[in-house]
Amino acid sequence: MSPLDDTATEELLRTAGLRSTAPRRTVLQVLEDHPHQTAAGVAELLGEAGAGMSRQSLHNVLEDLTRTGVLRSIQPVGSAPRYETKVDDNHHHIVCRECGAVSDVACATGRATCLTPASTPDFAVVEHADITWSGLCVNCAPTTTR
Incomplete structure (x- = not known):
């Protein structure tokens, strides 16, 4: 997938009623590039990119983005929840x-x-x-x- 435009990402977050923070923008970019990741998968990809964050912070970001409809969460049988940016x-x-x-x-x-x-x-x-x-x-x- 193509990189998210910074301006579009900030507008997306603000429209959802969220502040545009670096952790939220980074998680969105990771999931845009690698859809259907679990929280553990996102954490691993963040670490590889040198943008690691605490487990609690990551879960808070995923919860905020999912609750406001910025992310979609699916939970296949036998799997942890997986996240994607394709919500429209x-x-x-x-x-x-x-x-x-x-x-x-x-x-x-x-x-x-x-x-x-x-x-x-x-x-x-x-x-x-x-x-x-x-x-x-x-x-x-x-x-x-x-």
Whole structure:
């Protein structure tokens, strides 16, 4: 992915009601470049870039960015939450059940999956559906299935 523009990043944070701090901007850039990371993965990438921060600070940043809709959090079965900057659409995910690799999947057109609930008891607003498929990535699938 391409680097986030500093001005756009600052505007994104301010629009979300957050101060534009160096830790928030750095975490956003890491997740823009490396989507679907766990907190541990983000911490490792920050350390490699010489921008490490305490575990608590990182979790606070991830919580703030997720709570305000700047980040999206998904939690595939058997995985820690994973974070991404792609929040402006209703895409879905496919997860390798062997190595845990995650890829984005665009919404189906034509023969759509169940994206609208049959009923919404006690809910006035329904925002989106989170659909996660599982399978084997090309690196983990046996050569006979390729």
